Amino acid sequence: MSKIQDNEVRWGILGVGNVCEVKSAPAMNLIPHSKIEAVMRRSEDKVKDYANRHGISKWYTSAKSLINDPQVNAIYIATPPKAHLQLAKMSASAGKPVYVEKPMARTHSECLEMIDACEQAGVPLYVAYYRRELPHFLKIKELIDTGALGEIRTVHINLKQKLDASLITKVETNWRVDPELAGGGYFFDLASHQLDLMDFFFGKITHANGFSSNQAHTYEAEDIVTGSFVFETGVLGSGNWCFTTSEKAEIDETIIYGSKATVRFETFGKGEFTLESDGKGKEIFSFDLPKHIQQPLIKTIVEDLLGSGFCNSTGNSGARANWVMDQLVKESV
Structure with missing residues (x-):
């Protein structure tokens, strides 16, 4: 069953920094039934530069504006981890599936909040642990x-x-x-x-x-x-x-x-x-x-959203990595 209404995943990207130059974002325009609809960064000069270099016509400096863009039907959060929880909640509230960079959040408890927000909104949550598909x-x-x-x-x-x-x-x-x-x-x-x-x-x-x-x-x-x-x-x-x-x-x-x-x-x-x-x-x-190292994983996300495949890097699996890291650093000496 498709998890979005359309037959195309139209990505809105929050935080087009270094990871979006080669590793991830360009792949979104190479996968069938997938394209980048809009990008966002707080710096107007930097987001305009990114959009111009990558041939993207629509850009924002406000996360809220991008998330509420009616043409955007899936959100990729590519910011540092501090913002992941808030942006995931905003995206889920707008009814849009979430793909978030790793680590999923700063702590396991933040991961659980993200999972809960997406479950309550009925939207899927994926995490960029792309090595699962290499x-x-x-x-x-x-x-x-x-x-x-x-x-x-x-x-x-x-x-x-x-x-x-x-x-x-x-x-x-x-x-x-x-x-x-x-x-x-x-x-x-x-x-x-x-x-x-x-x-x-x-x-x-x-x-x-x-x-x-x-x-x-x-x-x-x-x-x-x-x-x-x-x-x-x-x-x-x-x-x-x-x-x-x-x-x-x-x-x-x-x-x-x-x-x-x-x-x-x-x-x-x-x-x-x-x-x-x-x-x-x-x-x-x-x-x-692959040149774009996240492309195999993103392909499984697109297929999962369109009901033709399955992605095994989810919020639940991503949260487990955070739980282990929390345990390993708990005892500071």
């Missing part, structure tokens, strides 16, 4: 589900990045390290993708505990987090995230250990992974990634 992660999911890895024993996430020295002078303009705007630091921005991907692979995380700290004191948010978690399927997991290491220590590696095989991959790297299995040795699987 080809190499779909292949890993297939290997897990078909038993190619055997019984899954444990998974370990290891993400370390060097401290960006220029950040010292840019903190005031970098919302990703401002807890008031983002909920936390780079952990909330990056680990949210990883934890949602784990949810996609293994199901809901039911228990999570961790420690967080601000070691470098470059900005207010946490810059190191460690933790462990348990999935509803019985798989055990752990993670270590640090954003103040040396360049030589940088790593982005997630390892899935099964009784028959092991998978290693980068969350933020190329579209490839390594499979090491008993008797077969090491195999490398490589896939091309």
Whole structure:
């Protein structure tokens, strides 16, 4: 059943910043039965510039005006997380489906408010965890589900990045390290993708505990987090995230250990992974990634809204990533 009345999804985008240049918004004009109707940003000069460069005729500096545009029938919220709750409520009140950037909100409780607002209004809520639809992660999911890895024993996430020295002078303009705007630091921005991907692979995380700290004191948010978690399927997991290491220590590696095989991959790297299995040795699987990285996920949203498909990145799944992050940073040392 279609979730919008028309046979076309006409997007209104709130907050056309960097993520809308290549990653997401351009795909909305490439997917069948989908187009960008209007864009919004508070700065008139910046929103006009974006609209002109992307061939969009209609722009606003007011979120309310865009949401109430009668030609807009779906809303994409691409602002920093602080505004997600308010804008989702406004969109739901107008009866318009919501697609929101990740992390879904600053806290799990804000996520629950967003879910409730959309449920009360009878509109769907989607979250931009686009890795669920990328080809190499779909292949890993297939290997897990078909038993190619055997019984899954444990998974370990290891993400370390060097401290960006220029950040010292840019903190005031970098919302990703401002807890008031983002909920936390780079952990909330990056680990949210990883934890949602784990949810996609293994199901809901039911228990999570961790420690967080601000070691470098470059900005207010946490810059190191460690933790462990348990999935509803019985798989055990752990993670270590640090954003103040040396360049030589940088790593982005997630390892899935099964009784028959092991998978290693980068969350933020190329579209490839390594499979090491008993008797077969090491195999490398490589896939091309789309130019507009969110396009496969947005395609499922459009199809879901038009009643011809299904999207599995929803408000309910997105909120689970926030719940886990809340648990992992709860104990500050």
